[in-house]
Amino acid sequence: MSFANITPAITKGMLMVSEHIKKIPIPETEYPRLVILGGGFAGITLVKKLSNLPLQIVLFDRNNYHTFQPLLYQVATAGLEPDSIAGPLRKQLESIKNFYFRMAEVHVIHAKEKYIETEIGAMSYDHLVIATGSRTNFFGNDSIMTHAFPLKQIPQALDLRSHILQNFEAATVTTDADQLESMMNIVIVGGGPTGVEVAGALGELKKNVLPSDYPDLDFDHMNIILLEGTSRLLGGMSEFASRKAIKYLKKFDVQVRLSTMVTSYDGLVAELSNGSSIKTHTLIWAAGVKGNYPDGIAPTSIEKARLLVDEYNRLLDYDDIYAIGDIALMKSKDYPYGHPMLAPVAIQQGNNLAKNLKRMLKSKPMKPFQYYDKGSMATIGRNKAVVDLGKLRFGGLFAWMIWMFVHLISIIGFRNRLIVFSNWVWNYFTYDKGTRLIIRKFIPKHKANDVTV
Amino acid sequence: MSFANITPAITKGMLMVSEHIKKIPIPETEYPRLVILGGGFAGITLVKKLSNLPLQIVLFDRNNYHTFQPLLYQVATAGLEPDSIAGPLRKQLESIKNFYFRMAEVHVIHAKEKYIETEIGAMSYDHLVIATGSRTNFFGNDSIMTHAFPLKQIPQALDLRSHILQNFEAATVTTDADQLESMMNIVIVGGGPTGVEVAGALGELKKNVLPSDYPDLDFDHMNIILLEGTSRLLGGMSEFASRKAIKYLKKFDVQVRLSTMVTSYDGLVAELSNGSSIKTHTLIWAAGVKGNYPDGIAPTSIEKARLLVDEYNRLLDYDDIYAIGDIALMKSKDYPYGHPMLAPVAIQQGNNLAKNLKRMLKSKPMKPFQYYDKGSMATIGRNKAVVDLGKLRFGGLFAWMIWMFVHLISIIGFRNRLIVFSNWVWNYFTYDKGTRLIIRKFIPKHKANDVTV
Incomplete structure (x- = not known):
């Protein structure tokens, strides 16, 4: 592949959207x-670095906020409120010139005609970046999808918090053993x-918070089981980390069962x-x-539900579409199965x-x-x-201190950093979760008539 | 009425709840x-002062938290998150001996048999305190009730925030003028x-926040109208306060229309x-x-949707039921129509x-x-x-500084005080709402199939 081939001049394309749309x-x-799809880590990093260029940048996201996913589990376990780990996208990107945000779910990419179809209408593009990230994989198990709690989005974390x-x-009021x-x-x-992380946080709740909240319950009978x-554990990390994690989890009274999977779950009993x-x-x-990812991508450019890209993050078989972040599958010598998500x-x-x-x-x-692996932690x-x-x-x-430091400096925005820090200090000294x-x-989904709010 | 009459000995009553319930x-x-119904200001103040008495205290509330209602409008206008103005009831009252909390809506009081009926079952009482507060009054106007945004509960405040x-x-994407x-x-x-307060907060949003968030909208066309x-304005306060409030609201670009009521509202047009x-x-x-209030109270003890009580807050015509807070209507020489809610x-x-x-x-x-009026403010x-x-x-x-000070010290719990204070400092210096x-x-209700979540 020649360089000429991979550096097409950026020119203003013709508006190909049909008059009927x-x-x-x-x-x-x-x-x-x-046009950029998705305001996650990949999308907002890209936008922030494109300031003052001769480009009109339009970011689409179904939410009006960016989520700092690494701390989502703390929202689910009553340690943080959503505003600590989420920031309004418009605010975060308001200094970018020629930047526009549109809140909408993107349904289809019409690559040939160079436009996208969204829930609020269509928009043409000259260049498109797909940064739509990942979602929970239930591996096709319907019973689990219906009854289990995923943990990828803020409303899901709040649902889990409320449910627990x-x-x-x-x-406290049941009489059925x-x-x-x-x-x-x-x-x-x-x-x-x-x-x-969620198992450990639940262990902390069991140890420090729940017994005084619910004096009429016997928490010796509370089992937290990690399968x-x-x-x-922690397959992406060292054997040392795996061993240590098990040891630490035991201190928080979490039972770990390895080589064990769930085959079905009806909301009451999990079959293993x-x-x-x-x-x-x-x-x-x-x-x-x-x-x-939205519909419209050729199956030849998709592998294992991720989009195949070359070493420039350009979507295979497309000239003007890129994919970055979790959604992109870039095979290389060091990462023959793609980079970690x-x-x-x-x-x-x-x-x-x-x-x-x-x-x-x-x-x-x-x-x-070129991926520079700075290490990993949990x-x-x-x-x-x-x-x-x-x-x-x-x-x-x-x-633990390194983990906190790295997460604090990674949170976007000084306000969120301050709030998370204050909450952590408070939780640490009071053993409380506010x-x-x-x-x-x-x-539950099966009772809610499928209304998702 | 003799004192003997109003001080019946507290004795453990017989469990009158029928075997079938x-x-x-x-x-x-x-x-x-x-048994105390409602964990608002009246209810939790009462519980906190009853520590170490030979009583079993059971508090019912439909929520597991106490709401600091005076700052609810700041949740609706993106100034605070719910955890700043709400505190878990179990946590707030965990030091009280013989105290039990039950989360449930209370449906009926069976005064003769001395038990209450709730969504989770029945419970007998020896003495009952009704502290169920107040709710939005739509004055029987169905169109307004269906389409307007009330502002009495945290989910309502969050709904309003999301809606705005x-x-x-x-x-940003409409083409219809x-x-x-x-x-x-x-x-x-x-x-x-x-x-x-909500009008002023919206005025601040219009002035300091929204224009940079939505550069493609013209905020000269945004009208905030207070009817x-x-x-x-502020009928419960002095004429001076009313005049000043109008003057200040004008500075935040709020249009005030006095002697004007809404007769109907269909979600699109308000008829005046x-x-x-x-x-x-x-x-x-x-x-x-x-x-x-729950069902079961004799109509003779109800006036203008409040419960008539004597000077000891005892419900008229009942020996063992009390009512305190917004729900109680105590007529006195100084307050012939009852105290302010x-x-x-x-x-x-x-x-x-x-x-x-x-x-x-x-x-x-x-x-x-005896009500000690400490003054009022807005x-x-x-x-x-x-x-x-x-x-x-x-x-x-x-x-303004007095207002902030009084509200800060009135919020229950040091954590909430700290969070509200940090948010206010942040908002003040950055002109931002996080x-x-x-x-x-x-x-909208009429689209949501009446599922309230």
């Missing part, structure tokens, strides 16, 4: 239009960072791959994610694509993406975390 | 049971403290009593409240009833309730408030 109003401009608290309220057992058990499926299908079962009203599903990859791809778009505008050749709870930094592996208090509020009662 | 489980005790933001998102006008107008009905049925109309998608209803009255009645119950336990005579926005303190009336920066998040999209 409602067009989304946007100010007219002489610049070519770059409602459950204990109901437990079986029901009480189901209510007191919480099962977490998936031993990756999310599963480990992992493979033979170790080893033939046994667990009675539980609360099954948290953190067992996997998959790419989340993590925030640092998304941020680095956003940065690299921004640089390449600038090069393109100057008719310079693009530079291939926290289990108070004073307990594990960190892999290159060949360095460590755990405990120091790891947001045990059932603001909107959780109504 | 599901009883709410509660630990057995030798003490008489005091969704509305501006939609305004009429629709745009409806979207840009906000009408507030009711010139009491809530109406004035009041009587001839002045003077024959004119206003196109608006957003009508906030702060025009009145009414008592909110305000937090200070509720707190003082909670305190007085606690003292009287203690006296009763010692077979001492009760003392009549804020309009940044540096602007009005305060009536006895014969003293003043406005401006000093009044919580402009559409966490759960608002779906």
Whole structure:
């Protein structure tokens, strides 16, 4: 592939949207239009680096806010409110010239005619970047999808918070021993960072918060069970981290069962791959994610629900469409199955694509993406975390402080940093979690007539 | 009425709940049971003052949290998150001996058989305190009830916040001039403290926040209109406060129309009593409240949707039922139509009833309730408030600082005080409001199939 081939001049395309389709109003401009789908880590990093360029930038997202997903589990476990980990996209990007935000779900990409179809109308593009991230993967299991709690979006975290608290309220007035057992058990499926972190946080709640909140319940009967299908926790980290995580989780009274999967779940009983079962009203599903993209992409450019891209994050078989972040599958010598679906990859791809778009505008050749792995970490709870930094592996208090520091500086916006920090200081010294509020009662999907609010 | 008559000995009553009704489980005790309905200002003040008494105290509330209602309008206008103004009831009351909380809506009081019927079962009582507060009064106008936004509960405040933001998102993509006008107008009905405060906060949003968030909208076309049925704002305060409030509201670009009422509203157009109309998608209803009580009370003990009580807050014609706070209508020489429905009255009645119950336990005579009016105040926005303190009336920066101080020290719990204070400092210096998040999209009632979540 020659460089000439991968650096087409950015020119203003013709508006190909059919006259019959409602067009989304946007100010007219002489610049070519770059449309970005998704305001996650990849999308907002890209926008921020494209300031003052001769481009009209339009960002689409179904929400009006960016979510700092690594701390979502703390919203679910009553440690933080949503405003601590979410920031309004318009505010975060208000200094970018020629930038427009449109809140809408994007349904279809019409690559040939160069426009997208969304819930609020259609918009043409000259260049398109797909940064739509990932969503929960239930691996086709309908019973689990209906009854389990995923943990990828803020409303899901709030639902889980409400459900857990409602459950204990109901437990105080039940006289049925079986029901009480189901209510007191919480099962977490998936031993990756999310599963480990939510299990640890629930362990902290059990230890420090719930017994004084519910003096009429016996928390010796509360079981927090973490299931992992493979033979170790934190599969993306070192063996050292896996071992330490199990040790720390035990201190928070979390039971870990390895090489165990859930085969079905009806909202009351989880059937396991080893033939046994667990009675539980609360099954948290953190067992996997998959790419989340609009219709219209050729099947040849899709693999394992992710979009195949070249080393410049350009979508295979497309000239003017790019994909960055979780959704992008870039195979390379070091990462033959693609990069891990993590925030640092998304941020680095956003940065690299921004640089390449600038090069393109100057008719310079693009530079291939190179992932710089800064290490990985997971926290289990108070004073307990594990960190892999290159060949360095460590755990405990120091790891926990590094985890907190890295997460604090990664949160976007000084206000959010301040609020998260204040909450953490408060929680640390008081052993309390402040947001045990059932603001909107959780109504199970199968009872809610499919109204999602 | 002799004192002997009003101080019946507290004795443990017989469980009169019929065998056919599901009883709410509660630990057995030798003490008489005091059941309190409602965890508002009146209810929690009462509980806190009843520590260490030979009573089993059971508090019912439909929510698991106490709401600091005076700041609800700041949640609606993106200034604060719910956790700043709400605190978990279990946490707030965990130090009280023999105290139990049950989250449930209470449906019926069976005074003769001495038990209450709730959504989770029945419970007998020896003494009952009704502290169920007030709810929005739509004065029987169905069209307004269906389409207007009330502002009495946290989910309502979040709905309003989402709706306002969704509305501006939609305004950026509308091409219909009429629709745009409806979207840009906000009408507030009711010139009491809530109406004035929400109008002022919206004025601040219009001035400092929205124009940079929505650069493609022209905020000169945004009208914030406050309607009041009587001839002045803040009817419960001095003429001085009314005049100042109008002056301050003008500075925040709020249009005030006095002696004007809304006769009907279909979600698009508000018809006014003077024959004119206003196109608006957003009508906030702060025009009145009414008592909110379970069924079962004799009509002779009810007047204007409030419960008639004697000077000891005892329900007329009942020996063992009390009512405190907004719901109680105590006629006296100074207050021939009852006390104002305000937090200070509720707190003082909670305190007085606690003292009287203690006296009763010692077979001492009760003392009549005497309201100590500490003054009243309302804020309009940044540096602007009005305060009536006895014969003293003043406005401006000093009044605003007093308003903030009084509200800060009135919030229950150090954590909430800290969070509110941090948010206020942040908002003041940055001219920003941090919580402009559409966490759960608002779906209008008439479209949501009546599912309330």
